[in-house]
Amino acid sequence: MLWQTTPPSTRGPKAALTLDRLASAAITLADAHGLAGISMSRVAERVGVTPMALYRHVPGKTELVDLAFDTVMGAPPDLDAISGGWRPRIERWARGLWMIATEHPWTLDVLTRLRLFGPNELAWMECGARALAEGGLSGAPLVDALMLIVGQMRTVAQYAIVAPGAGATKGALTSKQWTAGISAVLDEHAALFPTLAVATASGAFAPVDDPLAFGLDTVLGGIELLVGKRVV
Amino acid sequence: MLWQTTPPSTRGPKAALTLDRLASAAITLADAHGLAGISMSRVAERVGVTPMALYRHVPGKTELVDLAFDTVMGAPPDLDAISGGWRPRIERWARGLWMIATEHPWTLDVLTRLRLFGPNELAWMECGARALAEGGLSGAPLVDALMLIVGQMRTVAQYAIVAPGAGATKGALTSKQWTAGISAVLDEHAALFPTLAVATASGAFAPVDDPLAFGLDTVLGGIELLVGKRVV
Protein backbone atom coordinates (compact mmCIF):
# COMPACT_ATOMS: atom_id res chain seq x y z
CA MET A 1 0.00 0.00 0.00
CA LEU A 2 2.74 2.44 0.97
CA TRP A 3 4.49 1.57 -2.25
CA GLN A 4 1.43 2.01 -4.45
CA THR A 5 2.10 -1.28 -6.19
CA THR A 6 -1.41 -1.97 -7.46
CA PRO A 7 -2.15 0.01 -10.63
CA PRO A 8 -5.23 2.21 -10.26
CA SER A 9 -8.09 0.20 -11.62
CA THR A 10 -10.22 1.59 -14.36
CA ARG A 11 -13.55 0.12 -13.44
CA GLY A 12 -15.95 1.59 -10.97
CA PRO A 13 -16.60 5.21 -10.00
CA LYS A 14 -13.54 7.39 -9.63
CA ALA A 15 -12.48 7.65 -6.05
CA ALA A 16 -13.31 10.77 -4.09
CA LEU A 17 -10.33 9.99 -1.88
CA THR A 18 -6.60 9.92 -2.48
CA LEU A 19 -3.96 8.45 -0.25
CA ASP A 20 -2.41 11.89 -0.32
CA ARG A 21 -5.53 13.52 1.02
CA LEU A 22 -5.81 10.92 3.76
CA ALA A 23 -2.19 11.41 4.72
CA SER A 24 -2.46 15.15 4.77
CA ALA A 25 -5.60 15.06 6.90
CA ALA A 26 -3.97 12.66 9.35
CA ILE A 27 -0.85 14.81 9.56
CA THR A 28 -2.84 17.93 10.31
CA LEU A 29 -4.72 16.17 13.07
CA ALA A 30 -1.61 14.67 14.60
CA ASP A 31 0.22 17.97 14.49
CA ALA A 32 -2.60 19.58 16.41
CA HIS A 33 -3.53 16.89 18.92
CA GLY A 34 -0.76 14.34 18.97
CA LEU A 35 -0.80 10.85 17.55
CA ALA A 36 -4.03 10.12 19.41
CA GLY A 37 -5.60 12.86 17.33
CA ILE A 38 -5.57 10.50 14.38
CA SER A 39 -8.79 8.56 14.58
CA MET A 40 -10.69 7.05 11.71
CA SER A 41 -13.72 9.19 12.45
CA ARG A 42 -11.77 12.43 12.63
CA VAL A 43 -9.80 11.78 9.49
CA ALA A 44 -12.99 10.81 7.69
CA GLU A 45 -14.75 13.93 8.86
CA ARG A 46 -11.86 16.04 7.71
CA VAL A 47 -11.94 14.68 4.17
CA GLY A 48 -15.72 14.67 4.06
CA VAL A 49 -16.62 10.98 4.03
CA THR A 50 -17.88 8.42 6.51
CA PRO A 51 -15.35 6.53 8.61
CA MET A 52 -15.85 3.29 6.74
CA ALA A 53 -14.90 4.89 3.45
CA LEU A 54 -11.30 5.00 4.59
CA TYR A 55 -11.14 1.23 4.60
CA ARG A 56 -11.48 1.25 0.84
CA HIS A 57 -8.03 2.83 0.68
CA VAL A 58 -6.10 1.61 3.70
CA PRO A 59 -6.32 -1.77 5.39
CA GLY A 60 -6.65 -0.27 8.84
CA LYS A 61 -5.61 2.46 11.19
CA THR A 62 -2.06 1.23 11.64
CA GLU A 63 -1.40 1.53 7.97
CA LEU A 64 -2.97 4.97 7.82
CA VAL A 65 -0.58 6.15 10.51
CA ASP A 66 2.34 4.56 8.71
CA LEU A 67 1.29 6.39 5.58
CA ALA A 68 1.09 9.72 7.39
CA PHE A 69 4.50 9.05 8.87
CA ASP A 70 6.18 8.21 5.61
CA THR A 71 4.58 11.23 4.00
CA VAL A 72 5.76 13.61 6.68
CA MET A 73 9.29 12.28 6.39
CA GLY A 74 9.56 13.69 2.89
CA ALA A 75 12.74 13.41 0.87
CA PRO A 76 16.10 13.18 2.65
CA PRO A 77 18.58 16.04 2.39
CA ASP A 78 21.20 16.13 -0.33
CA LEU A 79 24.37 15.29 1.50
CA ASP A 80 26.61 15.67 -1.52
CA ALA A 81 26.40 19.39 -0.96
CA ILE A 82 28.03 18.98 2.45
CA SER A 83 31.80 19.04 2.49
CA GLY A 84 34.20 17.74 5.09
CA GLY A 85 33.72 14.02 4.82
CA TRP A 86 31.27 11.58 6.29
CA ARG A 87 30.96 12.99 9.74
CA PRO A 88 29.51 16.40 8.87
CA ARG A 89 27.27 14.62 6.44
CA ILE A 90 25.80 12.17 8.87
CA GLU A 91 25.48 14.98 11.36
CA ARG A 92 23.47 17.02 8.88
CA TRP A 93 21.38 13.91 8.31
CA ALA A 94 20.66 13.44 12.01
CA ARG A 95 19.73 17.08 12.35
CA GLY A 96 17.32 16.66 9.51
CA LEU A 97 15.57 13.96 11.47
CA TRP A 98 15.64 16.17 14.51
CA MET A 99 13.87 18.92 12.65
CA ILE A 100 11.10 16.61 11.56
CA ALA A 101 10.66 15.44 15.13
CA THR A 102 10.56 19.02 16.33
CA GLU A 103 7.89 20.04 13.87
CA HIS A 104 5.90 16.83 14.20
CA PRO A 105 6.45 15.42 17.68
CA TRP A 106 4.01 12.59 17.10
CA THR A 107 6.58 11.02 14.79
CA LEU A 108 8.46 10.06 17.94
CA ASP A 109 5.62 7.73 18.85
CA VAL A 110 5.66 6.12 15.44
CA LEU A 111 9.43 5.66 15.49
CA THR A 112 9.15 3.25 18.41
CA ARG A 113 6.89 0.88 16.56
CA LEU A 114 8.13 -1.96 14.43
CA ARG A 115 6.87 -0.88 11.03
CA LEU A 116 7.44 -1.53 7.38
CA PHE A 117 9.51 1.18 5.74
CA GLY A 118 7.81 3.38 3.21
CA PRO A 119 9.61 4.89 0.21
CA ASN A 120 10.55 8.08 2.00
CA GLU A 121 11.82 6.49 5.16
CA LEU A 122 13.83 4.01 3.16
CA ALA A 123 15.25 6.86 1.09
CA TRP A 124 16.36 8.51 4.33
CA MET A 125 18.02 5.28 5.36
CA GLU A 126 19.78 4.93 2.04
CA CYS A 127 20.93 8.51 2.33
CA GLY A 128 22.40 7.95 5.79
CA ALA A 129 23.84 4.65 4.72
CA ARG A 130 25.77 6.35 1.93
CA ALA A 131 27.33 8.74 4.39
CA LEU A 132 28.37 5.95 6.73
CA ALA A 133 29.64 3.83 3.86
CA GLU A 134 31.87 6.71 2.90
CA GLY A 135 33.23 6.53 6.42
CA GLY A 136 34.22 2.95 5.88
CA LEU A 137 31.31 1.05 7.36
CA SER A 138 29.46 -1.70 5.59
CA GLY A 139 27.21 -4.65 6.18
CA ALA A 140 25.57 -5.19 9.53
CA PRO A 141 27.58 -2.56 11.44
CA LEU A 142 26.50 0.06 8.94
CA VAL A 143 22.83 -0.62 9.48
CA ASP A 144 23.26 -0.98 13.21
CA ALA A 145 25.04 2.34 13.40
CA LEU A 146 22.20 3.99 11.51
CA MET A 147 19.64 2.56 13.87
CA LEU A 148 21.74 3.76 16.75
CA ILE A 149 21.77 7.33 15.50
CA VAL A 150 18.04 7.35 14.91
CA GLY A 151 17.39 5.82 18.31
CA GLN A 152 19.60 8.34 20.00
CA MET A 153 17.86 11.21 18.27
CA ARG A 154 14.51 9.82 19.35
CA THR A 155 15.51 9.36 22.96
CA VAL A 156 16.76 12.89 23.33
CA ALA A 157 13.81 14.37 21.48
CA GLN A 158 11.42 12.56 23.78
CA TYR A 159 12.76 14.43 26.76
CA ALA A 160 13.61 17.71 25.12
CA ILE A 161 10.76 18.49 22.78
CA VAL A 162 7.64 20.15 24.04
CA ALA A 163 4.93 18.28 22.26
CA PRO A 164 1.64 20.04 21.68
CA GLY A 165 -1.13 17.68 22.60
CA ALA A 166 1.10 15.88 25.06
CA GLY A 167 -0.50 16.21 28.43
CA ALA A 168 -3.83 16.58 26.72
CA THR A 169 -4.18 12.83 26.93
CA LYS A 170 -4.90 11.89 30.50
CA GLY A 171 -1.87 10.61 32.34
CA ALA A 172 0.56 11.91 29.74
CA LEU A 173 3.30 14.29 30.74
CA THR A 174 4.84 17.33 29.16
CA SER A 175 8.61 17.48 29.32
CA LYS A 176 8.29 20.39 31.70
CA GLN A 177 6.17 18.36 34.11
CA TRP A 178 8.62 15.53 33.78
CA THR A 179 11.69 17.48 34.81
CA ALA A 180 9.70 19.07 37.60
CA GLY A 181 8.64 15.63 38.81
CA ILE A 182 12.17 14.26 38.78
CA SER A 183 13.51 17.23 40.67
CA ALA A 184 10.79 16.95 43.28
CA VAL A 185 11.42 13.26 43.90
CA LEU A 186 15.18 13.64 43.99
CA ASP A 187 14.78 16.53 46.36
CA GLU A 188 12.71 14.50 48.77
CA HIS A 189 14.80 11.34 48.64
CA ALA A 190 18.23 12.85 48.12
CA ALA A 191 19.70 10.49 50.69
CA LEU A 192 18.69 7.40 48.73
CA PHE A 193 19.98 8.68 45.42
CA PRO A 194 23.03 10.76 46.20
CA THR A 195 24.76 10.52 42.83
CA LEU A 196 21.67 11.62 40.94
CA ALA A 197 20.95 14.34 43.45
CA VAL A 198 24.39 15.80 42.96
CA ALA A 199 24.09 15.53 39.20
CA THR A 200 20.79 17.37 39.28
CA ALA A 201 22.23 20.09 41.42
CA SER A 202 25.00 20.58 38.90
CA GLY A 203 22.76 20.96 35.92
CA ALA A 204 21.30 17.62 34.84
CA PHE A 205 17.67 17.64 33.69
CA ALA A 206 17.93 21.34 32.93
CA PRO A 207 17.01 22.55 29.45
CA VAL A 208 19.95 23.21 27.16
CA ASP A 209 20.42 25.05 23.89
CA ASP A 210 21.25 22.10 21.70
CA PRO A 211 19.95 18.90 23.27
CA LEU A 212 20.98 16.77 20.34
CA ALA A 213 24.65 17.72 20.50
CA PHE A 214 25.85 15.61 23.41
CA GLY A 215 24.40 12.29 22.37
CA LEU A 216 25.20 12.79 18.74
CA ASP A 217 28.84 13.56 19.49
CA THR A 218 29.04 10.56 21.74
CA VAL A 219 27.55 8.13 19.26
CA LEU A 220 29.49 9.49 16.30
CA GLY A 221 32.62 9.40 18.41
CA GLY A 222 31.96 5.76 19.11
CA ILE A 223 31.43 5.07 15.44
CA GLU A 224 34.58 6.92 14.54
CA LEU A 225 36.43 4.67 16.94
CA LEU A 226 35.11 1.65 15.08
CA VAL A 227 36.18 3.06 11.77
CA GLY A 228 39.59 4.12 13.05
CA LYS A 229 40.23 0.74 14.56
CA ARG A 230 39.36 -0.86 11.25
CA VAL A 231 37.15 -3.21 13.15
CA VAL A 232 34.98 -3.46 10.11
CA MET B 1 1.22 6.72 44.45
CA LEU B 2 4.28 4.84 43.24
CA TRP B 3 6.08 6.06 46.32
CA GLN B 4 3.36 5.04 48.77
CA THR B 5 3.50 8.40 50.48
CA THR B 6 0.04 8.38 52.08
CA PRO B 7 -0.05 6.27 55.25
CA PRO B 8 -2.64 3.47 55.10
CA SER B 9 -5.73 4.85 56.76
CA THR B 10 -7.28 2.99 59.64
CA ARG B 11 -10.91 3.78 59.02
CA GLY B 12 -13.14 1.88 56.68
CA PRO B 13 -13.15 -1.80 55.69
CA LYS B 14 -9.77 -3.32 55.04
CA ALA B 15 -8.97 -3.32 51.39
CA ALA B 16 -9.34 -6.53 49.43
CA LEU B 17 -6.76 -5.17 47.02
CA THR B 18 -3.09 -4.34 47.33
CA LEU B 19 -0.98 -2.36 44.92
CA ASP B 20 1.21 -5.43 44.82
CA ARG B 21 -1.64 -7.65 43.71
CA LEU B 22 -2.64 -5.17 41.04
CA ALA B 23 0.91 -4.92 39.78
CA SER B 24 1.38 -8.64 39.69
CA ALA B 25 -1.89 -9.19 37.83
CA ALA B 26 -0.97 -6.52 35.31
CA ILE B 27 2.48 -8.01 34.82
CA THR B 28 1.08 -11.46 34.18
CA LEU B 29 -1.34 -10.12 31.61
CA ALA B 30 1.28 -8.04 29.85
CA ASP B 31 3.72 -10.91 29.77
CA ALA B 32 1.13 -13.05 28.06
CA HIS B 33 -0.52 -10.59 25.68
CA GLY B 34 1.69 -7.56 25.44
CA LEU B 35 1.09 -4.14 26.89
CA ALA B 36 -2.36 -4.06 25.30
CA GLY B 37 -3.18 -7.06 27.48
CA ILE B 38 -3.36 -4.71 30.42
CA SER B 39 -6.92 -3.45 30.52
CA MET B 40 -8.83 -2.34 33.55
CA SER B 41 -11.44 -5.05 33.05
CA ARG B 42 -8.91 -7.85 32.67
CA VAL B 43 -6.85 -6.79 35.64
CA ALA B 44 -10.00 -6.48 37.70
CA GLU B 45 -11.21 -9.89 36.64
CA ARG B 46 -7.87 -11.39 37.52
CA VAL B 47 -7.92 -10.07 41.07
CA GLY B 48 -11.61 -10.82 41.48
CA VAL B 49 -13.21 -7.40 41.63
CA THR B 50 -15.16 -5.15 39.30
CA PRO B 51 -13.23 -2.78 37.04
CA MET B 52 -14.20 0.30 38.99
CA ALA B 53 -12.68 -1.08 42.16
CA LEU B 54 -9.23 -0.45 40.72
CA TYR B 55 -9.84 3.27 40.78
CA ARG B 56 -9.84 3.18 44.55
CA HIS B 57 -6.15 2.32 44.39
CA VAL B 58 -4.76 3.91 41.24
CA PRO B 59 -5.80 7.18 39.62
CA GLY B 60 -6.09 5.64 36.17
CA LYS B 61 -4.73 3.16 33.74
CA THR B 62 -1.55 5.06 33.01
CA GLU B 63 -0.53 4.92 36.62
CA LEU B 64 -1.38 1.24 36.83
CA VAL B 65 0.97 0.54 33.95
CA ASP B 66 3.65 2.68 35.53
CA LEU B 67 3.24 0.68 38.70
CA ALA B 68 3.55 -2.62 36.87
CA PHE B 69 6.63 -1.32 35.14
CA ASP B 70 8.38 -0.15 38.26
CA THR B 71 7.53 -3.41 39.96
CA VAL B 72 8.93 -5.54 37.17
CA MET B 73 12.15 -3.54 37.20
CA GLY B 74 12.96 -4.84 40.63
CA ALA B 75 16.18 -3.94 42.37
CA PRO B 76 19.27 -3.06 40.35
CA PRO B 77 22.28 -5.39 40.37
CA ASP B 78 25.09 -4.95 42.85
CA LEU B 79 27.87 -3.51 40.76
CA ASP B 80 30.38 -3.41 43.60
CA ALA B 81 30.85 -7.10 43.01
CA ILE B 82 32.09 -6.40 39.48
CA SER B 83 35.76 -5.72 39.13
CA GLY B 84 37.64 -4.01 36.35
CA GLY B 85 36.48 -0.43 36.71
CA TRP B 86 33.49 1.49 35.48
CA ARG B 87 33.17 -0.01 32.05
CA PRO B 88 32.50 -3.63 32.99
CA ARG B 89 30.16 -2.31 35.63
CA ILE B 90 28.04 -0.21 33.34
CA GLU B 91 28.07 -3.05 30.88
CA ARG B 92 26.71 -5.41 33.48
CA TRP B 93 24.12 -2.78 34.26
CA ALA B 94 23.01 -2.48 30.65
CA ARG B 95 22.79 -6.22 30.34
CA GLY B 96 20.58 -6.28 33.38
CA LEU B 97 18.17 -3.98 31.59
CA TRP B 98 18.43 -6.16 28.54
CA MET B 99 17.39 -9.20 30.50
CA ILE B 100 14.31 -7.47 31.83
CA ALA B 101 13.37 -6.43 28.33
CA THR B 102 13.87 -9.96 27.11
CA GLU B 103 11.67 -11.47 29.76
CA HIS B 104 9.06 -8.71 29.62
CA PRO B 105 9.06 -7.23 26.12
CA TRP B 106 6.16 -4.92 26.93
CA THR B 107 8.56 -2.88 29.04
CA LEU B 108 9.95 -1.58 25.76
CA ASP B 109 6.65 0.14 25.11
CA VAL B 110 6.65 1.75 28.52
CA LEU B 111 10.25 2.94 28.17
CA THR B 112 9.25 5.23 25.32
CA ARG B 113 6.72 7.13 27.37
CA LEU B 114 7.56 10.16 29.40
CA ARG B 115 6.83 8.89 32.88
CA LEU B 116 7.56 9.64 36.51
CA PHE B 117 10.25 7.40 37.93
CA GLY B 118 9.24 4.93 40.58
CA PRO B 119 11.54 3.81 43.39
CA ASN B 120 12.91 0.85 41.50
CA GLU B 121 13.60 2.65 38.26
CA LEU B 122 15.23 5.47 40.13
CA ALA B 123 17.34 2.97 42.02
CA TRP B 124 18.49 1.56 38.70
CA MET B 125 19.38 5.05 37.56
CA GLU B 126 21.30 5.75 40.72
CA CYS B 127 23.11 2.47 40.28
CA GLY B 128 24.14 3.28 36.73
CA ALA B 129 25.00 6.81 37.72
CA ARG B 130 27.45 5.54 40.32
CA ALA B 131 29.24 3.49 37.71
CA LEU B 132 29.53 6.42 35.32
CA ALA B 133 30.58 8.76 38.08
CA GLU B 134 33.39 6.37 38.84
CA GLY B 135 34.41 6.81 35.22
CA GLY B 136 34.73 10.51 35.73
CA LEU B 137 31.39 11.79 34.50
CA SER B 138 29.18 14.14 36.45
CA GLY B 139 26.34 16.59 36.08
CA ALA B 140 24.38 16.77 32.88
CA PRO B 141 26.70 14.56 30.78
CA LEU B 142 26.36 11.79 33.33
CA VAL B 143 22.60 11.75 33.11
CA ASP B 144 22.64 12.18 29.36
CA ALA B 145 25.00 9.26 29.00
CA LEU B 146 22.72 7.08 31.10
CA MET B 147 19.73 7.96 28.96
CA LEU B 148 21.80 7.19 25.92
CA ILE B 149 22.62 3.70 27.12
CA VAL B 150 19.03 2.95 28.01
CA GLY B 151 17.82 4.30 24.70
CA GLN B 152 20.34 2.23 22.81
CA MET B 153 19.31 -0.90 24.64
CA ARG B 154 15.69 -0.18 23.87
CA THR B 155 16.29 0.43 20.19
CA VAL B 156 18.17 -2.79 19.69
CA ALA B 157 15.73 -4.80 21.75
CA GLN B 158 12.85 -3.51 19.68
CA TYR B 159 14.28 -5.12 16.59
CA ALA B 160 15.88 -8.15 18.12
CA ILE B 161 13.44 -9.44 20.67
CA VAL B 162 10.62 -11.69 19.66
CA ALA B 163 7.73 -10.34 21.65
CA PRO B 164 4.92 -12.74 22.47
CA GLY B 165 1.66 -10.95 21.83
CA ALA B 166 3.27 -8.76 19.21
CA GLY B 167 1.50 -9.47 15.99
CA ALA B 168 -1.56 -10.43 17.97
CA THR B 169 -2.63 -6.83 17.81
CA LYS B 170 -3.80 -6.06 14.31
CA GLY B 171 -1.21 -4.25 12.25
CA ALA B 172 1.61 -5.04 14.65
CA LEU B 173 4.67 -6.88 13.42
CA THR B 174 6.91 -9.52 14.85
CA SER B 175 10.60 -8.93 14.38
CA LYS B 176 10.66 -11.87 12.00
CA GLN B 177 7.99 -10.32 9.81
CA TRP B 178 9.86 -7.07 9.96
CA THR B 179 13.15 -8.40 8.65
CA ALA B 180 11.29 -10.37 6.02
CA GLY B 181 9.49 -7.22 4.93
CA ILE B 182 12.67 -5.19 4.68
CA SER B 183 14.40 -7.86 2.68
CA ALA B 184 11.48 -8.13 0.28
CA VAL B 185 11.32 -4.41 -0.34
CA LEU B 186 15.07 -4.05 -0.74
CA ASP B 187 15.04 -6.97 -3.09
CA GLU B 188 12.43 -5.43 -5.30
CA HIS B 189 13.88 -1.92 -5.32
CA ALA B 190 17.56 -2.72 -5.12
CA ALA B 191 18.31 -0.13 -7.79
CA LEU B 192 16.89 2.71 -5.72
CA PHE B 193 18.68 1.74 -2.54
CA PRO B 194 22.00 0.29 -3.58
CA THR B 195 23.92 0.90 -0.38
CA LEU B 196 21.26 -0.76 1.76
CA ALA B 197 20.88 -3.59 -0.70
CA VAL B 198 24.58 -4.34 -0.51
CA ALA B 199 24.54 -4.11 3.26
CA THR B 200 21.68 -6.56 3.44
CA ALA B 201 23.44 -8.96 1.15
CA SER B 202 26.44 -8.87 3.45
CA GLY B 203 24.56 -9.67 6.60
CA ALA B 204 22.58 -6.68 7.80
CA PHE B 205 19.13 -7.39 9.24
CA ALA B 206 20.19 -10.94 9.95
CA PRO B 207 19.81 -12.29 13.48
CA VAL B 208 22.99 -12.35 15.52
CA ASP B 209 24.07 -14.02 18.73
CA ASP B 210 24.49 -10.96 20.86
CA PRO B 211 22.46 -8.09 19.42
CA LEU B 212 23.30 -5.77 22.27
CA ALA B 213 27.04 -5.97 21.81
CA PHE B 214 27.57 -3.68 18.83
CA GLY B 215 25.59 -0.70 20.01
CA LEU B 216 26.77 -1.00 23.57
CA ASP B 217 30.41 -1.05 22.52
CA THR B 218 29.84 1.91 20.28
CA VAL B 219 28.11 4.02 22.88
CA LEU B 220 30.50 3.09 25.65
CA GLY B 221 33.39 3.78 23.30
CA GLY B 222 31.96 7.22 22.68
CA ILE B 223 31.60 7.81 26.39
CA GLU B 224 35.13 6.64 27.02
CA LEU B 225 36.31 9.17 24.49
CA LEU B 226 34.57 11.89 26.47
CA VAL B 227 36.18 10.75 29.67
CA GLY B 228 39.57 10.41 28.11
CA LYS B 229 39.42 13.81 26.54
CA ARG B 230 38.51 15.25 29.92
CA VAL B 231 35.71 17.08 28.21
CA VAL B 232 33.79 16.91 31.44
Added chain:
DNA sequence: ACTAAACTGTGTAGCACATATACGGTTCAT
Protein backbone atom coordinates in the same frame (compact mmCIF):
# COMPACT_ATOMS: atom_id res chain seq x y z
C1' DA C 1 -26.30 -1.31 -26.44
C1' DC C 2 -26.36 -4.50 -22.82
C1' DT C 3 -24.63 -7.08 -19.10
C1' DA C 4 -21.66 -8.39 -15.58
C1' DA C 5 -17.83 -7.38 -12.99
C1' DA C 6 -15.27 -4.27 -10.32
C1' DC C 7 -15.28 -0.65 -7.58
C1' DT C 8 -17.18 3.27 -4.82
C1' DG C 9 -19.00 5.26 -0.44
C1' DT C 10 -22.80 4.39 3.22
C1' DG C 11 -25.54 2.66 7.22
C1' DT C 12 -25.84 -0.28 10.85
C1' DA C 13 -24.23 -2.79 14.41
C1' DG C 14 -21.02 -5.11 17.56
C1' DC C 15 -17.46 -5.11 20.67
C1' DA C 16 -13.82 -3.45 23.79
C1' DC C 17 -12.35 0.01 26.59
C1' DA C 18 -11.73 3.95 30.15
C1' DT C 19 -13.99 6.27 33.46
C1' DA C 20 -17.71 9.66 35.77
C1' DT C 21 -21.29 9.31 39.16
C1' DA C 22 -24.20 7.69 42.63
C1' DC C 23 -24.88 4.09 45.89
C1' DG C 24 -25.00 0.70 49.86
C1' DG C 25 -22.20 -1.57 53.11
C1' DT C 26 -18.12 -1.62 56.60
C1' DT C 27 -14.98 -0.10 59.98
C1' DC C 28 -12.96 2.78 63.44
C1' DA C 29 -12.30 7.27 66.15
C1' DT C 30 -14.74 10.01 69.05
Added chain:
DNA sequence: ATGAACCGTATATGTGCTACACAGTTTAGT
Protein backbone atom coordinates in the same frame (compact mmCIF):
# COMPACT_ATOMS: atom_id res chain seq x y z
C1' DA D 1 -23.41 4.77 69.61
C1' DT D 2 -22.79 7.72 65.96
C1' DG D 3 -20.71 9.83 62.18
C1' DA D 4 -16.84 10.20 59.12
C1' DA D 5 -13.91 7.78 56.16
C1' DC D 6 -13.40 4.24 53.21
C1' DC D 7 -14.41 0.10 50.38
C1' DG D 8 -16.28 -2.30 46.30
C1' DT D 9 -20.39 -2.13 43.06
C1' DA D 10 -23.78 -0.96 39.48
C1' DT D 11 -24.97 1.81 35.91
C1' DA D 12 -24.19 4.60 32.14
C1' DT D 13 -21.70 7.54 28.79
C1' DG D 14 -18.50 8.44 25.29
C1' DT D 15 -15.02 7.02 22.14
C1' DG D 16 -12.84 4.05 19.14
C1' DC D 17 -12.02 0.27 15.46
C1' DT D 18 -13.99 -2.40 12.17
C1' DA D 19 -17.08 -6.49 10.21
C1' DC D 20 -20.88 -6.87 7.13
C1' DA D 21 -24.45 -6.06 3.92
C1' DC D 22 -26.02 -2.73 0.68
C1' DA D 23 -26.90 0.59 -3.20
C1' DG D 24 -25.04 3.41 -6.65
C1' DT D 25 -21.40 4.10 -10.55
C1' DT D 26 -18.27 3.11 -14.12
C1' DT D 27 -16.20 0.36 -17.70
C1' DA D 28 -14.67 -4.09 -20.29
C1' DG D 29 -16.29 -7.39 -23.06
C1' DT D 30 -19.95 -9.18 -25.72
